[in-house]
Amino acid sequence: MENNEKQVSAYQSHIHEGILLNANELSQNLNENIIREIQQEIPNILFNRYPDDDYTSLKKAYAKVMNVKPDMVLCGNGSDQMLGLLIGCAISKEDVLVTLEPDFGMYDYYVSMNDGKMKKFPIQAGHNVDIEDLIEFSKGASMLLFSNPNNPTGNVVPKEKIERLLRAMPEIPVVIDEAYMEFSNESVIDLLDVYPNLFVTRTLSKAFGAAGIRLGFLLSNAKNIEKLSALNVPYSISRLSQMVGEIVLFHADEFQDLVRKTIERREQLVALNQELNSIEIFPSQANFVLVQSKKINRIIEAMNNEKITIRVYDNKPYCRITIGSKEENEKVMEVLRKVDRI
Numbered sequence: 001m002e003n004n005e006k007q008v009s010a011y012q013s014h015i016h017e018g019i020l021l022n023a024n025e026l027s028q029n030l031n032e033n034i035i036r037e038i039q040q041e042i043p044n045i046l047f048n049r050y051p052d053d054d055y056t057s058l059k060k061a062y063a064k065v066m067n068v069k070p071d072m073v074l075c076g077n078g079s080d081q082m083l084g085l086l087i088g089c090a091i092s093k094e095d096v097l098v099t100l101e102p103d104f105g106m107y108d109y110y111v112s113m114n115d116g117k118m119k120k121f122p123i124q125a126g127h128n129v130d131i132e133d134l135i136e137f138s139k140g141a142s143m144l145l146f147s148n149p150n151n152p153t154g155n156v157v158p159k160e161k162i163e164r165l166l167r168a169m170p171e172i173p174v175v176i177d178e179a180y181m182e183f184s185n186e187s188v189i190d191l192l193d194v195y196p197n198l199f200v201t202r203t204l205s206k207a208f209g210a211a212g213i214r215l216g217f218l219l220s221n222a223k224n225i226e227k228l229s230a231l232n233v234p235y236s237i238s239r240l241s242q243m244v245g246e247i248v249l250f251h252a253d254e255f256q257d258l259v260r261k262t263i264e265r266r267e268q269l270v271a272l273n274q275e276l277n278s279i280e281i282f283p284s285q286a287n288f289v290l291v292q293s294k295k296i297n298r299i300i301e302a303m304n305n306e307k308i309t310i311r312v313y314d315n316k317p318y319c320r321i322t323i324g325s326k327e328e329n330e331k332v333m334e335v336l337r338k339v340d341r342i
Ligand SMILES: Cc1ncc(COP(=O)(O)O)c(C=O)c1O
Pocket: 023, 024, 077, 078, 079, 080, 081, 104, 147, 151, 177, 179, 202, 203, 204, 205, 211, 214, 215, 216
């Protein structure tokens, strides 16, 4: 066994106490009405039966919200599972996946599971990605995949630049991970029928406040979805999650207000940048901000003292802070002001 063990990059899961601003979740739980509807549905669940493996009504519900046809949707146990499926289909021994650096750590995990190689195009918070350079960098790759808005910088690659990528590399899948796109407005979903090499992943874990049920989606043209459905793990979403997901999606409009408020608080936090001398808070199109400073260790320590958990990175001068509730956001600003003065 020892010799056959794969060298898979470890994924660190998250802490669950204090103020949690490390995983880009929504700061509040589903509202009372939604919870009540979920409770009312529980007695109707056939716990003894496997779930509908075609997820017909869930697909319909998501397609309606996203304004696409149901046959353009595949459902997964989090968008993570959809990313794993896509990477598994495109990447095998020595194949190269191009992504950005920094980007979402789970890409490394799935590529290493498939014995592939990562090639990372460096980007910087607050700077545009040079698309022509990225096209050149991607030559010979088997897949291009990045998050947009980017985790952790909060940068967004505009839609017309993504079209440029899609046209430049029609022979490989281009996967745009739109986990945070509800907090921005550069989605490429309306290009799915135009570019057969385009795949988009989305999730209920961020803007829809339902990270606990693990529900994500893959969108592409109907032909691609049909092929991928045949390769997808059966029964990956429980009857419970399907039911909760459908209820959440039925209430989709109500989440727009939460998204708007999150964006307002994000802009307040970004505006604090004007006041600070030794700490930089970068503009963001997501529900988090990247904070960079020579005093990064002091920031981490001060957040720790206030029981605020943020996302830190080994040997990097930055951290990522999720936009929390009004009170949580104010506390974060207070800590940053304090460290700035030291
Ligand atoms: C960029 C990005 N993509 C995908 C995911 C995974 O989301 P899900 O909860 O849908 O698996 C995350 C989670 O943090 C993320 O940051």
